[in-house]
Amino acid sequence: xxxxxxxxxxxxxxxxxxxxxxxGSATTFGAEPNTQASLIxxxxxxxxPVLNAQAVRKAVKFGLAIDAEIGMTNVFARKNYxxxxxxxxxxxxxxxxxVVGKGFLDITLDDGTVKRVGVTRAHxxxxxxxxxxxxxxxxxxxDLNRAGTPLLEIVSEPDMRSAKEAVAYAKxxxxxxxxxxxxxxxxxxxxxxxxxNVSIRPKGQAEFGTRCEIKNVNSFRxxxxxxxxEVQRQIELIEDGGKVVQETRLYDPNKDETxxxxxxxxxxxxxxxxxxxxxxxxLEPAFLEEVRAELPELPQQKRERFVSQFGLSTYDAxxxxxQRELADYFEEVQRVCDDAKLAANWVMGELSSxxxxxxxxxxxxxxxxxxxxxxxxxxxxxxxxxxxxxxxFEALANGEGDSADAVxxxxxxKQVTDSGAIETMLDExxxxxxxxxxxxxAAEEAKRGKMFGFFVGQAMKASKGKANPQQVNELLRKKLxx
Amino acid sequence: xxxxxxxxxxxxxxxKTLSSVELTQHYLKRIETFDGKLNSYITVSxxxxxxxxxxxxxxxAAGTATALTGIPLAHKDLFCTQGLRTSCGSKxxxxxxxxxxxxxxxxFIDAGAVTLGKTNLDExxxxxxxxxxxxxxTRNPWDTERVPGGSSGGSAAAVAARLCAAATGTDTGGSIRxxxxxxxxxxxxxxxxxxxxxxxxxxxxxLDQGGPMARTAEDCALMLQAxxxxxxxxxxxxxxxxxxxxxxxxxxxxxxxxxxxxEYFAGGLDAATADAIxxxxxxxxxxxxxxxxxxxxxxxxxxxxxxxxxxxxASSNLSRFDGVRFGYRCNDPADLTDLYKRSxxxxxxxxxxxxxxxxxxxxxxxxYDAYYLQAQKIRRLIKNDFMAAYEQVDVIxxxxxxxxxxxxxxxxxxxxxxxxxxxYTITANLAGVPGIALPAGFANGLPLxxxxxxxxxxxxxxxxxxxxxxxxxxxxxxxxxxx
Numbered sequence: 001x002x003x004x005x006x007x008x009x010x011x012x013x014x015x016x017x018x019x020x021x022x023x024g025s026a027t028t029f030g031a032e033p034n035t036q037a038s039l040i041x042x043x044x045x046x047x048x049p050v051l052n053a054q055a056v057r058k059a060v061k062f063g064l065a066i067d068a069e070i071g072m073t074n075v076f077a078r079k080n081y082x083x084x085x086x087x088x089x090x091x092x093x094x095x096x097x098x099v100v101g102k103g104f105l106d107i108t109l110d111d112g113t114v115k116r117v118g119v120t121r122a123h124x125x126x127x128x129x130x131x132x133x134x135x136x137x138x139x140x141x142x143d144l145n146r147a148g149t150p151l152l153e154i155v156s157e158p159d160m161r162s163a164k165e166a167v168a169y170a171k172x173x174x175x176x177x178x179x180x181x182x183x184x185x186x187x188x189x190x191x192x193x194x195x196x197n198v199s200i201r202p203k204g205q206a207e208f209g210t211r212c213e214i215k216n217v218n219s220f221r222x223x224x225x226x227x228x229x230e231v232q233r234q235i236e237l238i239e240d241g242g243k244v245v246q247e248t249r250l251y252d253p254n255k256d257e258t259x260x261x262x263x264x265x266x267x268x269x270x271x272x273x274x275x276x277x278x279x280x281x282x283l284e285p286a287f288l289e290e291v292r293a294e295l296p297e298l299p300q301q302k303r304e305r306f307v308s309q310f311g312l313s314t315y316d317a318x319x320x321x322x323q324r325e326l327a328d329y330f331e332e333v334q335r336v337c338d339d340a341k342l343a344a345n346w347v348m349g350e351l352s353s354x355x356x357x358x359x360x361x362x363x364x365x366x367x368x369x370x371x372x373x374x375x376x377x378x379x380x381x382x383x384x385x386x387x388x389x390x391x392x393f394e395a396l397a398n399g400e401g402d403s404a405d406a407v408x409x410x411x412x413x414k415q416v417t418d419s420g421a422i423e424t425m426l427d428e429x430x431x432x433x434x435x436x437x438x439x440x441x442a443a444e445e446a447k448r449g450k451m452f453g454f455f456v457g458q459a460m461k462a463s464k465g466k467a468n469p470q471q472v473n474e475l476l477r478k479k480l481x482x
Numbered sequence: 483x484x485x486x487x488x489x490x491x492x493x494x495x496x497x498k499t500l501s502s503v504e505l506t507q508h509y510l511k512r513i514e515t516f517d518g519k520l521n522s523y524i525t526v527s528x529x530x531x532x533x534x535x536x537x538x539x540x541x542x543a544a545g546t547a548t549a550l551t552g553i554p555l556a557h558k559d560l561f562c563t564q565g566l567r568t569s570c571g572s573k574x575x576x577x578x579x580x581x582x583x584x585x586x587x588x589x590f591i592d593a594g595a596v597t598l599g600k601t602n603l604d605e606x607x608x609x610x611x612x613x614x615x616x617x618x619x620t621r622n623p624w625d626t627e628r629v630p631g632g633s634s635g636g637s638a639a640a641v642a643a644r645l646c647a648a649a650t651g652t653d654t655g656g657s658i659r660x661x662x663x664x665x666x667x668x669x670x671x672x673x674x675x676x677x678x679x680x681x682x683x684x685x686x687x688x689l690d691q692g693g694p695m696a697r698t699a700e701d702c703a704l705m706l707q708a709x710x711x712x713x714x715x716x717x718x719x720x721x722x723x724x725x726x727x728x729x730x731x732x733x734x735x736x737x738x739x740x741x742x743x744x745e746y747f748a749g750g751l752d753a754a755t756a757d758a759i760x761x762x763x764x765x766x767x768x769x770x771x772x773x774x775x776x777x778x779x780x781x782x783x784x785x786x787x788x789x790x791x792x793x794x795x796a797s798s799n800l801s802r803f804d805g806v807r808f809g810y811r812c813n814d815p816a817d818l819t820d821l822y823k824r825s826x827x828x829x830x831x832x833x834x835x836x837x838x839x840x841x842x843x844x845x846x847x848x849x850y851d852a853y854y855l856q857a858q859k860i861r862r863l864i865k866n867d868f869m870a871a872y873e874q875v876d877v878i879x880x881x882x883x884x885x886x887x888x889x890x891x892x893x894x895x896x897x898x899x900x901x902x903x904x905x906y907t908i909t910a911n912l913a914g915v916p917g918i919a920l921p922a923g924f925a926n927g928l929p930l931x932x933x934x935x936x937x938x939x940x941x942x943x944x945x946x947x948x949x950x951x952x953x954x955x956x957x958x959x960x961x962x963x964x965x
Binding site for chain 2: 039042043044045046047048049050051078080082084087088089090142269271272273276277278279
């Protein structure tokens with residue numbers, strides 16, 4: 001049987017507000033347990049929530065960026081359930097009147113095709129705390145630092161048909177929220193978490209199969225693996241005559257398997273109802289316009305501009321625009337050196353491999369955009385060759401000079417363009433290789449190409465790479481062919 | 483000195499014919515003498531009170547006093563008071579000392595008032611008789627075999643027995659007005675949003691409102707002046723200027739239009755109460771008011787709507803009492819579920835459990851539309867009734883409860899009959915409008931109450947009307963025998 005995979009994602013993005021969604025506590029990650037938990041976060045009797053306007057602003061920003069309907073009347077609702085790290089016994093969330101309604105995101109697949117994925121809704125809610133089960137001798141510890149951190153839960157339509165599509169969608173959301181500056185996207189710290197709803201159906205069938213929800217998958221790699229593992233489990237189950245049961249599952253990356261967490265029957269009745277402590281939030285059209293004006297150029301717009309303005313390939317444009325900081329870096333390099341193609345090549349080539357090796361973000365790059373742009377200028381004006389440039393780049397990365405010019409100066413890497421000096425050097429090279437010169441001159445035209453390369457190599461070696469390769473070529477040809 | 487009203491005590495303190503320390507000591511002594519029988523206080527705080535009294539005397543001497551500086555007050559034990567136990571009348575919070583101060587009590591502290599202690603209430607304010615308190619029932623000083631009403635029954639009994647100059651209460655379905663009616667006090671439930679709920683332990687958030695309970699409208703005006711005002715810590719607090727409540731007390735009632743809702747004078751109303759209201763109507767007419775019959779057609783739906791909405795909110799509000807962070811925790815829980823079940827099972831009393839179950843049921847999947855949403859629609863209809871009525875009249879006059887104070891134990895085993903005692907007060911909470919209860923007479927030695935309901939933010943007018951009535955009647959001046 002041919003199976004079709006159906007995937008929908010729920011992505012929880014922690015919003016980068018300075019304080020929590022309903023209290024004034026800070027939201028900094030990694031503080032000592034319970035040092036960022038106020039009376040409100042502790043759910044102290046008599047305390048009341050006050051909505052953080054910044055959280056609404058950031059959510060609206062997301063909604064505008066995905067062309068969604070914005071909920072002009074926002075209602076917060078209580079989702080009631082008991083859990084030790086849920087201090088009030090309910091999570092304040094949104095149910096019937098979310099801040100972001102239907103919208104969409106275009107994702108680019110590996111083969112370059114673009115697919116549109118629907119976003120059902122995105123709503124604001126507060127995060128819970130954390131239960132800590134180690135180091136407490138048979139007891140559990142509760143850390144409420146995270147309790148009340150604003151989350152935007154972004155719910156997709158079940159539009160994805162493979163784990164790869166799901167990852168592409170997740171990466172698109174990741175890129176977008178970072179572009180918008182509404183979430184730091186740090187998946188290791190839980191700033192972006194993903195629940196995957198997975199089902200399968202025989203190809204051609206219209207109805208969906210029974211879905212399972214895989215909770216809290218915290219990396220792109222695990223999203224792909226968890227979905228594939230779950231799909232395999234469902235296929236085997238059905239093909240063995242079994243039935244998929246609607247349930248919540250957990251992915252165990254160590255064993256590469258998903259495990260049942262709770263079934264639908266065990267699921268809570270959350271008894272949602274509008275939170276009486278918070279009045280409906282009515283947004284004014286003027287507010288939307290104000291937020292719209294703050295929208296940065298979005299990844300897709302940037303990609304299109306990179307193609308049209310700089311003549312980059314779609315591939316290069318999409319790599320460079322995936323991350324706002326990388327795009328900004330590229331544009332700065334381009335601005336300094338005024339050569340988009342060279343700038344793109346260096347950023348995607350040497351720079352990316354340097355950052356990868358050192359496991360650094362673009363913001364931590366040891367070579368600044370101004371330095372790299374300055375270096376490319378020197379390639380363009382023939383001060384250095386591409387080969388020497390790699391040495392200059394390495395020196396800059398090692399902090400051996402403030403600028404390409406300083407490195408070139410200090411290391412004496414300036415290209416030799418004085419044709420007299422090159423000629424003298426070439427004469428010496430030819431004299432030292434008289435035998436090869438004879439052979440070259442005797443050879444047929446077709447074989448000369450490779451032999452010519454030998455002389456170029458010898459010449460570059462003799463000049464320690466500093467001779468201008470173009471001049472070397474021209475002068476060599478003149479000397480050999482004369 | 484306890485014979486004096488708050489306003490009179492304030493004058494005596496300002497003119498230094500009396501010190502706050504003397505006055506506080508006097509009340510503390512009275513509490514010691516009488517409260518063994520009445521049980522109006524859960525916690526008495528003599529050290530705190532005397533320190534505050536001393537500071538108040540200094541402030542008066544320094545000439546920076548307010549009208550409330552040095553006045554000994556009591557607070558319903560669901561206003562969080564930093565360092566002083568806040569029990570909510572529940573075993574669940576028997577060990578709870580709040581690490582912060584409620585806005586209402588903070589405002590009284592800022593005004594220089596003295597805190598004598600915390601008063602008894604129905605557990606988590608759920609009740610109409612103060613019998614469901616973990617700390618035992620409060621007795622009505624007018625007849626100690628009878629209830630003082632509830633849930634603010636401790637405050638009512640304490641003020642009526644002159645064990646404090648005035649007290650705070652809260653009113654979710656009549657919990658200030660009904661006990662005021664049962665004890666011959668004046669009590670005001672402000673417009674929803676007029677008084678901050680920060681630090682007031684929630685029963686039903688969309689209905690709860692704190693307010694004053696005192697001997698006279700004049701005293702209530704002084705109390706409300708301190709309590710009312712916008713608070714950015716409470717999102718349901720309304721940012722609107724506060725009137726000067728004392729300034730308009732002596733305004734004339736000429737031309738005042740009073741409406742009598744016909745639905746409130748139909749079956750079930752005690753004859754003596756009906757007669758008392760008739761007499762009050764004549765008084766108001768003599769003061770220049772016009773009285774006419776009006777209709778609140780959906781009033782009969784108020785009780786069922788209330789007993790869906792209030793328990794629904796309560797079922798969620800009380801989820802935080804889970805034995806994890808504060809309050810009662812059962813001994814030796816076997817696991818997490820056991821911890822929850824036994825902490826809540828042992829910590830809450832039967833009425834609280836009943837309302838949590840009713841509320842959880844009303845919100846559960848498949849019933850939400852039939853109960854909660856339906857109740858919200860009724861709420862809107864009731865609000866519309868009031869808005870329509872206020873186009874014809876300025877205020878509405880009606881009883882506070884169908885009968886005077888009933889006997890302790892009489893209704894406690896019959897929840898529905900107990901719920902029905904709030905039939906005249908609940909509509910104001912559902913509509914969010916303010917109401918003032920005041921004494922209208924006596925029958926067989928028991929106080930009879932009436933209430934005036936007004937449009938949003940008409941507290942100044944309600945206090946004015948009540949004050950004018952109290953200038954020509956003396957019900958409010960009577961004290962229970964022996965106190």
